[in-house]
Amino acid sequence: MKRRSLLLLLAGSACQRAAGPELGFGRALIAAARQSAQASDEQASWSVTELERLADDARSELAAVPGRSAAGVLSQLLFERWGFAREVEDRHLGFVFLPGVLEKRRGSCVGLGTLFLALAEAVGVKARGVMMPGHFYVRAVERGQPRNVELLRSGEMMPDDWYARRFPVPGGSAPEYARPLSPAEVLGVVDYNLGNERRRQLRLSEARAAFQRAVRAFPELAEAHASLGAVEQLLGNLTGAQASYRRAFETNPHLPGLEQNLALLTEERRGR
Helix, strand or coil: CCHHHCCCCCCCCCCCCCCCHHHHHHHHHHHHHHHCCCCCHHHHHHHHHHHHHHHHHHHHHHHHCCCCCHHHHHHHHHHHHCCCEECCCCCCHHHCCHHHHHHHCEECHHHHHHHHHHHHHHHCCEEEEEEECCEEEEEEEECCEEEEEEHHHCCEECCHHHHHHHCCCCCCCCCCCCCCCCHHHHHHHHHHHHHHHHHHCCCHHHHHHHHHHHHHHCCCCHHHHHHHHHHHHHCCCHHHHHHHHHHHHHHCCCCCCHHHHHHHHHHHHHCC
16 A cells, blocks of 8 residues: 555644733744744744734724724734735745744734734734634624634624535534634644644654644644544554544544545555
8 A cells, every 4th residue: 555645634724021911822822833943033032022013003003993893903904004915825834823924924814813813812802713624713702792703804704604605514513613712722723734734745753743732732623633643654653543543533533534544544454
């Protein structure tokens, strides 16, 4: 069996002020970029400064005209005043990790989504990340009502059924989809994206480490378990691959490609 025949699984699809809780998630995203060699110490320091500058600007804008939708104000600032743009073609990690998004003023759904979440925390807006198959967006809560913020459409508010139609969930539902994610789970999504890119580059040991971090942070992320299984299989750890595939199957038995990969693994184990 040629290992390269493993099916690709669904892809997903992180100032010199004193540190404060309002930048907790932003700092965690920047630290994740530093840990993954996606930002130098200098870039990480600049990113904290820039994030706080944007947060200060957002606080001033929100205070100037009370009563406006805070999510709408953040979206307007992001795409109009600050000039951020979406990136849907280039898979470069600079469009995923926060320092690169801040520097390039451009990001993927995960890159723009995590930037929005970091700013929302900094200005006191309640918001969480939400994942769908191959997509990530933000759900804010305003006046007790949820508001979906679609960063690939300049922050447009989209209803739940739009996501259900555009990003259908195989089998109808799975525990990782269509629900508010914790900050730790969002960091797991970032590591999942890192693992996918390292696997595409055939940097398999790095991919394995990223997927391992992803499943620790987000145990219900079936895609990460399945992708970890594929990397373990490519590295020859068939026992580890079996365990990861089984964990993925327990979480989401309808994950595309999973049954085929399990069959390929069974065939390879029989051939040994």
